[in-house]
Amino acid sequence: MAVLLQRPLVAAAACLLLYHMAGVLAVPDPRQREALIQLEASMQTGGQVVLTDAEKGLDALLCKMKQQEMAKADFPPAMHFFKARDLIRTSPIFNLLQKMPKGGALHVHDLSMVDVEWLVKNVTYRPHCYMCFTDKQSIRFVFSSRWPKALPHCSPWTLLENLRAKMINTTDLDNSIMGNMTLFTDQDPEMVYPSQDVVWDKFEQAFLALWGLVTYAPVFRDYYYQGLSEFYVDNIMYLELRALLPEIYELDGSTHDTAWTLKTYREVTRQFTADHPDFFGARIIFTINRGVNASVMAGVVEEAMKLQRDFPDIMAGFDLVGREDKGRPLWYFREALSLPAERGVTLPFFFHAGETDLEGTDVDQNLLDALLFNTSRIGHGFALLRHPVAKDLSRKRGVALEVCPISNQVLKLVSDMRNHPAAALMSENHPLVISSDDPAMFGSSGLSYDFYEAFVGFGGMRSDLGSLKELATNSIRYSSLTSEQKEKALVFWQRRWDKYVSENAF
Incomplete structure (x- = not known):
């Protein structure tokens, strides 16, 4: 019970010190400073969680890792995720x-x-998968046992297995299809998506591209x-x-x-x-x-x-x-x-x-x-x-x-x-x-x-x-x-x- 009450008691002690501080101009007391720090810490998400000895060991490890992470010149949370993703993947915290x-x-x-790679490598290689290109530089798909009806604002349908059969290397086609199903880009995302309108338009087009497959x-x-x-x-x-x-x-x-x-x-x-x-x-x-x-x-x-x-x-x-x-x-x-x-x-x-x-x-x-x-x-x-x-x-x-x-x-x-x-x-x-x-x-x-x-x-x-x-x-x-x-x-x-x-x- 004493362990469970430890943090609430710290908070209570801090509140008592704050009460005595109210309206008083004086030389700061180190005890008051520590009490304020403890009070704030107790208020955060997880601040009332009492860790076991084993959890304290893992916590100390995470703290050390985080100090090293925050000291790096390239700090992932300060960067756009598209630029930070590879850095995050190498992080021991991650x-x-x-x-x-x-x-x-x-x-x-x-x-x-x-993952869109699963959709491209698995789903678009199935029989009877047709694709067309829209006038908004996106794509649409449909599976059909016969030639599909034409879609408005879309090119004539292409049977993907026929298209791939004519190619020596299908990697570029697959990568292009994947690019239509995700916002992720290797280019500068701030240049590719300069405004909310631009990124949301691509976002919505990507959903439409996925629709006929899923x-x-x-x-x-x-x-x-x-x-x-x-x-x-x-x-x-x-x-x-x-x-x-x-x-x-x-x-x-x-x-x-x-x-x-x-x-x-x-x-x-x-x-x-x-x-x-x-x-x-x-x-x-x-x-x-x-x-x-x-x-x-x-x-x-x-x-x-x-x-x-x-x-x-x-x-x-x-x-x-x-x-x-x-x-x-x-x-x-x-x-x-x-x-x-x-x-x-x-x-x-x-x-x-x-x-x-x-x-x-x-x-x-x-x-x-x-x-x-x-x-x-x-x-x-x-x-x-x-x-x-x-x-x-x-x-x-x-x-x-x-x-x-x-x-x-x-x-x-x-x-x-x-x-x-x-x-x-x-x-x-x-x-x-x-x-x-x-x-x-x-x-x-x-x-x-x-x-x-x-x-x-x-x-x-x-x-x-x-x-x-x-x-x-x-x-x-x-x-x-x-x-x-x-x-x-x-x-x-x-x-x-x-x-x-x-x-x-x-």
């Missing part, structure tokens, strides 16, 4: 973070969870299983996937409805957990693009309520996706979003909100509106520091932010990770989790890269193993799992954590 059991990934999108029924199953595999390899035990639940098609052109798509997610999840007993599972957050009108949104919310009723084990809730600055604000959809409450139906919301730097606009009010609609979590919440009322409400209600560091940087909300708003939020232990948003689009994978940016960039020398431990357990505490499932998952995670610490502490 190596430890890859091995670390990170809990759950709670903010990941369906069409950007799998929504083909045989690929859809394999793609999702591969996505789970990539997260599993990165020591993630649970996933909440934001999914559009698109219409999935067969080779003959026939299609499946939304319920079929959700059932397929459930079947593949069950298969993956059967194949990997130390994976806890996955759930789906049904999404719709925020560019639709109010009437369409009302119909989608109706569908979401039905899916929530019919598939409570796999369906976690509902969200709006797409570029917040260009889409309609939450308040525009207030009638549709009020339907579940009016009918007494449970439909948890997980709204994207605050993924913007446009202060004072209608879009900038999404944070407050998300809380008005009782969102379970906030996707991104980059603008939260500019909204003291929303910040206070989210803390009091335990509404965690899903912070996606690399996404925020690549999409040009922040350039230096040390200046990310989450650095301030971590200093006061605001409810948050770390996630990766669209890792395949950014040349990333799993969660380790984003954990690196948070641990080294947001936290600086102050964040420690306790910070990492709390961030990992937050991903379970703030998940959509039931209380009983959370308890089971935390026990599950703790076993893996103890093994990780014992293998890496000394």
Whole structure:
């Protein structure tokens, strides 16, 4: 008990000293200074975590590594991720973070969870795969048993197996296809993407390029299983996937409805957990693009309520996706979003909100509106520091932010990770989790890269193993799992954590 009370007692002592300091001008007392330092340390994410002796050993190792990392001339969190990625890969801290059991990934999108190289090398080499070139310098795909119908604003279709058969070396073609499916570039990213409009346009075109590949029924199953595999390899035990639940098609052109798509997610999840007993599972957050009108949104919310009723084990809730600055604000959809409450139906919301730097606009009010609609979590919440009322409400209600560091940087909300708003939020232990948003689009994978940016960039020398431990357990505490499932998952995670610490502490 004495060990557990140690940090709270330090904080209490610091508060007492602060009380005596109030209004007094005097020579600074070293004890007061130390008390202030301890008080601030106790307030940060992980500040109340009491480490075991083994954990202290690993913490000391991480601290030494971080000191060396921060002394380097090329400090990865101060650089664009595209330039920093290779440096991060050689970091001993990153190596430890890859091995670390990170809990759950709670903010990941369906069409950007799998390495694009897998899509090109595996999927585009399958029979009956056609490709065309758009007038926006992008590409489209479709699988078909016969010659597909022409698409508007696209060149005539080309059967890829015929095209490759004419080539001596297909590497350049494969690399070109990959380049259309990701934002990652070896060139200067600031030159390639000079503005948010430019990078978002490429972002949206990349999703459209992926669409015809991933929504083909045989690929859809394999793609999702591969996505789970990539997260599993990165020591993630649970996933909440934001999914559009698109219409999935067969080779003959026939299609499946939304319920079929959700059932397929459930079947593949069950298969993956059967194949990997130390994976806890996955759930789906049904999404719709925020560019639709109010009437369409009302119909989608109706569908979401039905899916929530019919598939409570796999369906976690509902969200709006797409570029917040260009889409309609939450308040525009207030009638549709009020339907579940009016009918007494449970439909948890997980709204994207605050993924913007446009202060004072209608879009900038999404944070407050998300809380008005009782969102379970906030996707991104980059603008939260500019909204003291929303910040206070989210803390009091335990509404965690899903912070996606690399996404925020690549999409040009922040350039230096040390200046990310989450650095301030971590200093006061605001409810948050770390996630990766669209890792395949950014040349990333799993969660380790984003954990690196948070641990080294947001936290600086102050964040420690306790910070990492709390961030990992937050991903379970703030998940959509039931209380009983959370308890089971935390026990599950703790076993893996103890093994990780014992293998890496000394």
